[in-house]
Amino acid sequence: MNLRLIGIGAGVLVILSLPLAGAIAGPEFAGPDDGKGGGLFSTLGLSDSSRSSPTPPARAAAPTPQAAGPERPGPIEQPRTDSRCGPELSSPHGVEAQTCILVGEGQTWGRSYYRNTSGRALDAVLTVMGPAGRTVQILCAVGAGDEPGLCETPREDSAGAPDSYSAVAEFAVPDDEGRLLLRSGSNSPAPADG
Structure with a gap:
C-alpha cells in the first residue's frame, strides 16, 4: 500500500509540475539549436558560458492597478460662436x-x-x-x-x-x-x- 501511495503521489507531483515548467520556459523555449540564443537559460535570466548571447530581453512591468474613481466627463462643450x-x-x-x-x-x-x-x-x-x-x-x-x-x-x-x-x-x-x-x-x- 505504501508503494501505491508513493506512485500516486509521484504521478500527482509530475502532473502539477508540468504547468510550472511550461510557465518558466514560456513561448521562447525552442531548444539549444534554435539560433535565437533564447530558450530556458535566457528565460530564467541565466547565461550559458559556452555561447555569447545578446542582452536578455526586457521584461514588461506589471500594470499598476488604477484607482477607481468617479467617471470623467467627456470633452467640455465649447460655447457657440x-x-x-x-x-x-x-x-x-x-x-x-x-x-x-x-x-x-x-x-x-x-x-x-x-x-x-x-x-x-x-x-x-x-x-x-x-x-x-x-x-x-x-x-x-x-x-x-x-x-x-x-x-x-x-x-x-x-x-x-x-x-x-x-x-x-x-x-x-x-x-x-x-x-x-x-x-x-x-x-x-x-x-x-x-
Missing part, C-alpha cells in the same frame, strides 16, 4: 486676408485671418466699430513668412445686435509712408467676377 465674415481678398502685393466679427457668450470681437507672401514684415491695424460710436483697435505685427496668421481684438461685452458691428483690417508697410497694401472688412462686398 457666431461669425459674420467678409470675402477673402488678396492684393497684387502678396497679402491675403479675410476679416470677421465674432459673437459669443455675450461678447463681440474682431478677427482677421491673413497670409503675407510679400516677403517683408507688415503692420496690420484691426478696428472694430460698434453701436453708439464704440471702437476697439489693435496693432498686429505681420511676419515676413507666408504662414497663415490671425490678428484679433480683445473681447468686449456686446452692446447691440451683431449686425450693428463691423470690422476693418488694414495691412501696410511699417515705414514713414505706411503704404496701404490691402483693406479687408467684415462687410466688404464680394469682388465682381470678370
Whole structure:
C-alpha cells in the first residue's frame, strides 16, 4: 500500500509540475539549436558560458492597478460662436486676408485671418466699430513668412445686435509712408467676377 501511495503521489507531483515548467520556459523555449540564443537559460535570466548571447530581453512591468474613481466627463462643450465674415481678398502685393466679427457668450470681437507672401514684415491695424460710436483697435505685427496668421481684438461685452458691428483690417508697410497694401472688412462686398 505504501508503494501505491508513493506512485500516486509521484504521478500527482509530475502532473502539477508540468504547468510550472511550461510557465518558466514560456513561448521562447525552442531548444539549444534554435539560433535565437533564447530558450530556458535566457528565460530564467541565466547565461550559458559556452555561447555569447545578446542582452536578455526586457521584461514588461506589471500594470499598476488604477484607482477607481468617479467617471470623467467627456470633452467640455465649447460655447457657440457666431461669425459674420467678409470675402477673402488678396492684393497684387502678396497679402491675403479675410476679416470677421465674432459673437459669443455675450461678447463681440474682431478677427482677421491673413497670409503675407510679400516677403517683408507688415503692420496690420484691426478696428472694430460698434453701436453708439464704440471702437476697439489693435496693432498686429505681420511676419515676413507666408504662414497663415490671425490678428484679433480683445473681447468686449456686446452692446447691440451683431449686425450693428463691423470690422476693418488694414495691412501696410511699417515705414514713414505706411503704404496701404490691402483693406479687408467684415462687410466688404464680394469682388465682381470678370
